[in-house]
Amino acid sequence: MIFVNFKSYKEATGENAVKLAIACETVSEQTKVQIIPVVQALDLWRIKQHVTIPIWLEHIDEKELGAQTGYTTIEAAIQAEAAGTILNHSEHPVTHEKLQETVERARKLDASFQIMLLSPDTNVLMRNKSLNPDYLCYEPPELIGSKTESVATTKADIIAEGEQMAGDIPLIVGAGIKSKEDVVASLRRDAKGVLVASGVVLTERPEEKLLELASAYKSY
Template sequence: MKPVIIVNFKTYASATGEGAVALAKTCERVAEERDADIRVAVQAADIYRVASAVSLPVYAEHVDPIEPGRHTGYILPEDVKEAGAVGTLLNHSEHPIDMETLARTVKDCNETGLKFIICAPDAEKGSIVAQFLPEFVAVEPPELISGDVSVSEAEPELIEEAAKKIPAPLLVGAGIHDGDDVQVAMELGAKGVLLASGVTKADDPEDVLNDLLDLDDTN
């Protein structure tokens, strides 16, 4: 089984504006060469330019549960859909929302036709948000995000627990940086990974992406 690789561009300078386009094109090139499922989550202001430049699935990093009207500064689900996004991340540890807000946002995403990936810090919370029937639940221990030690290395038992408890396709993230991390995650029940700095801050993102895809044939 091939992993799903979702690269979260966050607000890294290397993945903003024209940098976002360049990195997305690198992701697309690797996806085409390796017949891989690579997707990108980008800032709202970059969705249109990235979606216009590549054929990869493009996700927003967040949307708000609002309707068109008087909501200055919020992110309208219909707008990111119109800009070319196929879905959005929700409840990332860097942009958490309460359950009531999450429920309203999910409702708006469903009505708009946006897929959604809900992030959770652990298996317990992941099993709770799975009730919203997301495309994926992405489990990321906050203390490991953007660190040098991956969840696959530090907390493999968390991945195994999440795979057992969460009744939705599972992604894992936090510190993911190479194919060994992906291999462990897949063997323990994940469908793929959500990562950011491992790619966005890499000296050679293409090499990193290829490494992420170098798994044993038995997996």
Template sequence: MMVLAMTAIRPPLIIVNFKAYPEALGDRAVEKARLAEDVAEEEGICIIVAPPLVDLALVAREVSIPVFAQHVDPVEPGRRTGHIPPEAVKAAGATGVMLNHAEKRLDYLDIKIAVDRCREVGLLSLVCCAKLRYCNMVVRLGPDMFAFEPPELIGTGRSVTSEKPESLRKAMTIAKRLRPEIIALCGAGVSCGKDVRDAIVLGAEGVLVGSIVRRDDFKAVLGEMARAALRAWEEKGF
């Protein structure tokens, strides 16, 4: 199978959020990232990993797939004790940044500032959106990527694709109508290949997953998701 250029970010794609799970801290973060890299190479798909911030540089040095920071603060470098300016994660080797995840929410103005700051320093931005009614506002902020993630489903194993399919479809439609160039994703409860396939059928261009990093069969599950994404993408004629 032809190997995808590891730095290419294009749909369909999978973002693996390591969160702060003990199974993906320190050396384990590197192990999980290498397994994700193996799947990306074997299946020819874009896989992005988002390790804990303290492990960001370590992971970025060890793999060639894109690495995203889980968060940045909407600030300039300087006297900012405890803050994380975009320049810091850029220097650590990040390609992009997740913003406004349900577990690390930001105010609307702070999202806008953070998106603009990421663009200034050459980082891609992914903004998560918890509610359908906010999708329009979030997309208009101009992030490179957008993810619809109902927080009540995160980590439950109950996928947004089966629990809120119409909301998901509408969110993807809103995003692509407003900004056709945006990469529109979804997450929350996505835990198997079928969930990934259904997400793409409903209009998503990829998924965010997290809980799978806790599984002993992480690589096998990620491979199943990758193949499902590619099949669904091909069936849609892309």
């Protein structure tokens, strides 16, 4: 699995988001590797008009429908046909209490709506595991966006440790992932997939980069 976090990059906003999502779908169909765009809420419905692969949101809130302003509710996400969401990215941290409330509400509203909880270290990973998300992600914040290092090259032993800690919950890893070698190293440590962002979004040819990353699944 390859999750592509569009963030709020210009290269992944509006019509550019549509183009990138189409590239994700094209490569996924060619390689049979599941590639999931993780997008801004305002781009979700636009993208859904052009692709059939599952689309996730970058964040949702725990708030219920009602007199709330400026939040993305779970109900709105489900009705807009989002397939899931990531939560607790280091750029958008959420308290454990709010994570628990969000996960519990999502489970009650739509059991098929998937949630990945991100963790900057193994202590948070264990706390997040107690909420029983669909995926756990280990993403050390100091490596996010790195052009020279990645979680696979500098935290390989922790990936293996995290996979053991995650147990039956699939472990995804991210931070600095930008090459086939990064993906291979992650998979060899028993990660089930990777979360990428700038390593794909900011390249001149995102489709070619996705093909490179997806080819790792035939190599490891």
